[in-house]
Amino acid sequence: MLALGAALALVAPVSAAPPAPQPATRLDWKDVPNDAGRALDLTWVLSPDDKPGLGLVTQYLVERSTSVGGPWTVVDSASAGADKVTDESVRRNTPYYYRVVTVGPGGATPAGSLTGPATATSQWLDTTRASVLALTALFFAFVLYYIRSAQMGKKPFVRRIPGIDAIEEAIGRATEMGRPVLFVPGIQDIDDIQTVAGLVILESVARLTARYETPISVPVSYPIPFAIAQEMVRGGYLQAGRPEQYNPDSVRFVSPEQFAYVAAVAGIMLRDRPGAHIFMGSFYAESLLLAETGFSTGAIQVAGTANVHQLPFFVVACDYTLIGEELYAASAYLSGEPKLVGSLKGADLIKLVIVGLVVVGCALESFGVHGLTQWMATQ
């Protein structure tokens, strides 16, 4: 870059020899805020010769040095008409001096003055994220408060969701028909929180089937959920006071392969003709195939998943569908576990805050007051 500047200076006299441009003035620096001291902003006032069409200025070179007297190195450049650059090659807490050189066909003119010492420093808080911090902290406080109070035995109120009644009704109908119940806990591994929710629901389903003396069949796709599903079903039979009826073969390991799993479950549906199909967990493209095959057998179907893309297929083919969060709510309600109930209540409270924010914010915006919107802006 320096060589380029020098070359331009050398070439200039040979051509029509316009005068060297007047220098840029009032170079100023500012530490870039909200970073780890990795950059400095530099601004200047354009050379009086830098006007469109005049062609006297081609670019500005920004030079840096660690001492007032140089040596100077070019660190950045800007084309004519631009009055700022950001130097991202600085080391933090190091003083630098800057000057700006105006380059044109007539030569290169260094600015009369330089600026410095300029130092880039680190900040401890990114102020543009204050709203995210505030709202996140508020939400976490709600969740932790409710988890704590649930642990201390003060069980917060959670309404019974209709999906749970639908599950019980389906099991009842299967019992009347003298047919088994099929439970599918999704096709994901245990690291998907939906699988956990599905397995929690399985325990109370098993409790009901034990009470009604209806066989249950649980095909599982991964080893760890398989082991947990066995525990859950056994626990359900134990809670119902019928541990002797628990059949270890009711939970079977199938395959993590999506289509192989579907084929196996469809086989169970067509062979054993369960009276009720309960799908609770994380589902992907196979939701469609399961719901369709299940629908064609005439069984009562209840589904629940938080995978939004798959919900439409369950909604149209099932008698009842737990939508999104309802899956978690059902598992919290059924298990009564403090961590689940607490999270649910915390989310409920922050939802009221959101509703309030939206109502107030829309009113303010309608009257042309933008303060709240600007405070929440993060982009």
Added chain:
Amino acid sequence: MKRELPLTITAGIGLLMILSFFVPHQVIAVPADFIQASAIIVLAFSYFLGGANLLRVNIDGIYKREPGWIYKLVLVVSLVATVAIGFVEGKGFLDQGRISKWIYDNLYSPMQATMFALLAFFIASAAFRAFRIRTLEAGLLAAAALIVMMGRVPLGNVLTDWLFGLRWLPFPGVPHDLHLSTIQEWIMDVPQNAAKRAILIGAALGVMATGLRVILGIERSYLSGED
């Protein structure tokens, strides 16, 4: 060591990640960056584990002559061959003209694409056999689905071109060229968008609460399994 140390590691690292979002200072930023660089490496190793597991299960099945063992043999041979060729071919193993690239272009790529294309057939048959409109809710779902499906493709607009001539709803600002596609775009922009945002926010709260529980060691389901 068996439970406490992993819980402490998760808590420490999780908090560091959250802090690094709010605190730009190098005291937080540099360790966070190192941990993020480390996670990539550990995650890559986990695939070797997955491959080894797949081999173990299938070789076991071949050895015991389980039903379909011959297919398991296909799986094992193709896995081993693909890895071996890839390792031998070196850094640019996916460059034009390499055997690994041929395998990618002519085995992996067409089979993967076709697997997912099967779904088009299943969706058509499910539309016929398992789409029940018996309630107002299901009716709304069906109406929205039909409008969106037809409004998003050229044929829908050709079929509704006659609407173009009509001056609909003398409401100022309402677009006059009322094609099916304009209605489709309105559904996407207004009612579906509002509901999607509600779902999005609800899901975000769920993920954040889970994240908090995992970091604080309240949620341990990921540690389940053998102790």
Added chain:
Amino acid sequence: MSLHPTHDAGIWVGALLSLCIFSFLYKDNPFYKFAEHLFVGVSAGYFIALRFWTVIVPNLWEPLLKATAGQGVDAAHHGMFAAEQGDYRGWLILPGLLGLLLFTRFVGRLSWVSRWSLALIIGVYAGLKTTGFAQGDFVAQVQASLQPLWVRGHPWEGVNAIIFTVGLLTSLLFFYYSREHKGTLGAVSRVGILFLMVSFGAGYGYTVMSRVSLLIGRFQYLLDDWLGLR
């Protein structure tokens, strides 16, 4: 219209395997089973080779090798453990070790050691997801919902903003569990479910569109690339 089948053996192989998979539509059969297992084997093998050459070698092995000579990204900086942001040199032994520890899963008695590596991954993703969702899907989405409900000169925009806000709030309150859905809240959540159903309808339509596109792509491959029908 006439056939101009390709002379590329690779495309023949790909096309025939595609047909094997399509044969599943008639019924499950040995051709499909063969293709399915071949696919699982090839993809698992490919994923391993890919991670070896794109992660293990460039992000772990090569920097470590360089570090043993005291070198790193910044040539002016010497020392095996002279790390700075983005240039971690010898410190990369730590993730390398954690990666290897994953294999203790195969040693029954020691398998709990692999939890240390798992704990690192879970900590990183739990943290990143928490702040990512907090900013992108929570605060930014709520912020964008604060909109004027009437716009001078654009009544239609105002109507849309009101419908949008009603839809958002009623759908949010549909997922509210601290009170029975009776009375006002019951009515509100009834409205919310209607908006949710419209969004599921839209989702249904778009999913149909996606799946059909994939089929079109396959037919383009079979008809154009393989058979050369034109």
Added chain:
Amino acid sequence: MSWTQTLEKLDRRWIFLVLALLVMGPLLFPLALPLSPSPPVHGFVQAIDKIPDGSTVLMSCDYDPASKPELVPMTRTALRQLWGKHCRIVVTVLWDGGPGLVDNVLREVAAEYPGGKTYGVDYVNLGYKEGREDVMVLMGKGIANAFPRDYRGNDTRSLPLMANVRDYSSFPLLVNISAGYPGTKEWVQQVQGRYHLPMVSGCTAVSAPEYYPYLQSGQLLGLLGGMAGAAEYEKARGEKGAATRGMDAQSMAHVLVAVMIVLGNVVQRSRRQAEGA
């Protein structure tokens, strides 16, 4: 047996056959139905139009061959629009199934230009990296830190194009072509807001409805949804690509699915009436 009963007993393989014929027909005998670009597509085109000519743009192609018919056509058109503005392009692929496919597309489009676009100067393919959103955040502290080597095995820092690329601040725009996780959602969450990088997205139709809230909020400046979005993008750019050619077949298949929904309900209703009687 009445016609509804016949239909009810219908083997679903007949539906498969009808769908296959309806899709194949227009591919062989095109109808050339007219297209008109929708507002989200205009947003995509304009966002790219607005960046200064000659800038360096980040393009993350996060997909694999399963989504090729929807996403490859829009990748092609976006590359042409960017190269038409003499932009330089840094490509990453965060899906493990994708790097080979994306490299094919890059080579094809680069060869369309007289003299070709030069690798390492006009574009760089950094290829795949494990880590999903973790990589996105890591790139924020230095693109080459996360990708020490490119797809071809070169030292990334030695490529001329990468000399001017430090981190996200080096790009005026992120073009994300996304098939799901990780993809547009994660880029919005981890990069767009966190590093203040404006972005546009081309995605599969399945995920498009989920990204509309990001469009309304301005987190996305434009959105191409599925093959229809790609076809409208081609139309807006005056191209006739694979997506445009597929739209007739797409139309026919949609008609079939719509008819199936209606017919299926007619059949169910008549069965219920028969059962009631």
